[in-house]
Amino acid sequence: MHPDQQRDFTEFVATRSDSLIRLAYVLTGGDQHAAEDLLQTALTKTAGHWRRIRDSPEAYVRRVMYHEQVGRWRSPRWGRERVVPALPDRATGDRTAEVETRLTLAAALMALPARKRAVLVLRYYEDLSESEVAKIMGCSVGTVRSQTHQAVSRLRELVGETLILEA
Incomplete structure (x- = not known):
């Protein structure tokens, strides 16, 4: 180089x-x-x-x-191995509800097919436009739209509307 x-x-x-x-x-x-x-x-x-x-x-x-x-x-x-983080040295406030929400949502995300999970990550976590996601994934904008719709609908089925709105 x-x-x-x-x-x-x-x-x-x-x-x-x-x-x-x-x-x-x-x-x-x-x-x-x-x-x-x-x-x-x-x-x-x-x-x-x-x-x-x-x-x-x-x-x-x-x-x-x-x-x-x-x-x-x-x-x-x-997915065979999982690294487990070390336990904290000091106590923190009770964040049980927050942890449960994250775990529930993470489990629901992992239950989605890889392509639908990737669409959600790119659209909502990375805040990319539909056309940017389509370019990255090598598909049409319409495919991104339908995959997003299907993935969000499936998440709602798995965790409920209330949890989706909280996250």
């Missing part, structure tokens, strides 16, 4: 990593280690194509992350 390209790539990584790791975190179902691996893989693939995509690298990285994660979901090895 040419030194100018290397500098541009390094600057891109420094400025956009926070946003990209959040997307990776949600795509991996809240597994920080898997999110870091996913982002690292996507950035490695991006570096190899930097000269070609340097005008719009973020869309390329998002697309790579989405496709990598779909591949992981399809892999029979995916």
Whole structure:
């Protein structure tokens, strides 16, 4: 990689990593280690194509992350191990209701097919437009709309309208 390209790539990584790791975190179902691996893989693939995509690298990285994660979901090895975070050293306030809401919603999200889950993550968590989601997922805007509608309807069936509105 040419030194100018290397500098541009390094600057891109420094400025956009926070946003990209959040997307990776949600795509991996809240597994920080898997999110870091996913982002690292996507950035490695991006570096190899930097000269070609340097005008719009973020869309390329998002697309790579989405496709990598779909591949992981399809892999029979995916999801066998779970990292359990360490317990806190000090007590905190009672957040039982908040935790229950998150767990219920997370379980409902994981019950959705990978494509519908990805549409919801990209549309609502990443706040991307339907056309941006369509471009990342390689489908039409109409498909994004129908997948979003179906996914939200299924979430409502799984957790109820009240929980969706609270989250």
